[in-house]
Amino acid sequence: MIDQFYQGFAMALRVDTFVLMSLGLFGGMLVGALPGFTTLMAMAILLPVSFFLDPIVGIPFLLGIYKGGIFGGSIPAILISMPGTGAAVATSRDGYKLTQKGKSRKALDIALFSSVLGDTASDIFTIMMIFPIAFLVMLFGPPELFAVLLMSLVIIAATSGSSPLKSLVMMMLGLWLSFVGTDPLGGVERFTFGLFDLKSGIPLLPMLIGVFAIPELAAVVMRNEKARQLSTLMGERLSRLEFKRCFKTICRSTVIGTSIGIVPGLGQVVAAMMGYSAAKNASDNPENFGEGELEGVAAAEAANNAVNGPTMVPLLTLGIPGDNVTAILLGAFVAQGLRPGPQLFEEQGATVFAILIAMVFANLLFVVIGYLSIPFFSRLVTIKVSILIPLVMMFAFAGAFVFRSDSVDLLMLVGFGLFGIIAKYARFDVMPMVMGFILGPPLEYAFGQTVAMTSGDFVGFFLTERIGALMVLVATPVIGYLLWKRMRSVDSG
């Protein structure tokens, strides 16, 4: 093992690896920053390129696109309140507020540093603990996933808005919206009113852009800030002191993100929200969260990036991809003649370590690339409002359309935009709705699987085989109640 590690370390130190990784990181960042584009698309399109490269060059290149893309997604989330993925929703909350205060550079800087720190720590942890993680992954099945998802929803509802009751209402609405379309288990159509366009459900992007970006655009227009700029400056860079203040949050979120990465199927969205909720709960000034708190950006970004390390584990140890990104990586591995699975470490240990170590190098490289790129991106907000607003509007529509190239999505964008504007004025927070919408389908799926697994004997199944899941389920209302009480006392006090 140790020998292979050293060998891998030496193998990863190649100029072409670094050059292509940098290209991947930069390209991924650009693609991720364009609303509507996903890192996944970029990876799939560039996958054949990796076929013709050496494994230690080709796979780090794809990993670079992936890592760059995740950070790229937080750029529009912070600058124009347009999260392109569910994982960037929590980031945009405080990130956009910071932009409005003229601190966009600080927000982007802290997003970069927390992403990289969270990712690096989780990668190193994964390299050291790959086999224990592989064992842990096996302990999670649908019942556990269901329990953890339910708990996540309760925590989000209890901690997100000023009024937990309003949050709960919005979350229910989100869950209901996620039911529209073909039921994922039985294939029954629900709430489609016979419309084919609704059969595959409501798409996420028009909702994300609609409820987050459109109301902000409307707000700027309604304030009639004709000649003004969104903020007069890009602001200063992050100071050492501010970074230090966020450091504890980053560490906490990294632990949360890494743990969530071990549970198959939870992913970045849950990690970001849990990291954010935990930071808010631990803070002395939770009322600052949502109003432009650097720690909020740090919490979300560190957590959603820390997921990455452990999600690689089932792929490497069993050859089973846990999500679409790892499925593409599997294709790249196989095309390189590396067959992920139990023997991978015995047969190709050094190469695998080289790839894992290249992941860590990619993070370090990205600090430099990201840091140098941020000034260019943050210049966006200094464009005159009269030009910026139409520009952002164009991006909103293009972004909503790109994903499925379906004009119905544009109608949905407008619909969700109007809904978002109304919700904003009625002081209903749209975030719990979006979270309910994103987490609804996996929750429902896990529930259906659990029911199928029990073959009728629900109580017996949990008591004899799934004590862990049962405990989480029992603890959930208690945790929810405690958080609710805490939030209320903060509000009144």
Added chain:
Amino acid sequence: MLNASIRKTTSLLVAAGMALGVSLGMAQAEYPEKPITMVIPLGPGGSHDLNARVITSVIPAYINQAMIVRLTPGAGGQKGTHEVAKAPADGYTLLFSHNYIDMLQQHVEKLPYDPKKDFIPIARINFAPIAVVVRGDSPHKTFEDLIAAAKAKPGGVSMAHSGNWGALFVPAAQMMKSRDVQFNLVPYKGGGPAMQALLSGDADVTMGFPATIGSLLQSGKLRVLASSGPKRIYDDVPTFTEAGVVGDIGFMHRVVLVRSGTPDAVVKKLQDAFTALQGDKTYKNLLKRLGENADLMLGDEYQKMRDEQDVSYKALVEAITN
């Protein structure tokens, strides 16, 4: 749109270079004049996506145009299929699908298109034979052990599959019907998670294609109980026919279709290109590395198979849903 245009630009560049290389004398407008779109009605990262990436990276050399992949997942494959059914029948929009989406779904529910009338096959690219697998330490040593266990306690054996009417569900249903047993079918989001459920002990049995089970089999984590195909894939493992499971079972045929009414010359040109791929070293090499075969079957021959599938899937769906 942006996405499409970027892909278009890249592919145009590729195509432009290609055209220059081939000849400058081709003044006549001949199909294909512009890049061809290949619609996949499935999500990114799946086996269709990977196969398509191989095809589209090699085929431009034979059609002098780029081929662009467009993933249009949704409604169990119906969204992408519907899109191609609505596209003009000019050969610029291909559908890269598989036999269950193509021929089975019409019997399960009402579709906004008619697969038999709206599409003709260009070629079957390749196929994957499925195998029934259990854990290496499973008490079920043979296929008969498994059947006996399921007979002893109906629903007591849990089978992880990749979603209703999917590539693992249909053979499972065929097995249950042929051997008159009842498994407890538990759905997972794709073959990968189903395999993970088997390995973690959540499921007793599942199925997999050679590409996915190869490495796990070698390490002793899996045991194969039966496999599809006329010949044995694994020496001491029976085929489905030998195990008393009848019908065209357990094959995933990856097939390229176009709108019916597409001009014959265009169909021929596409078929020639796919045939030419068979002699391409890079193509064969990449598919082999993915663990896929390159067993091409041209449209007419596959159409016969399609007609048979139509009949047998209809009977199967009726048997299961009633």
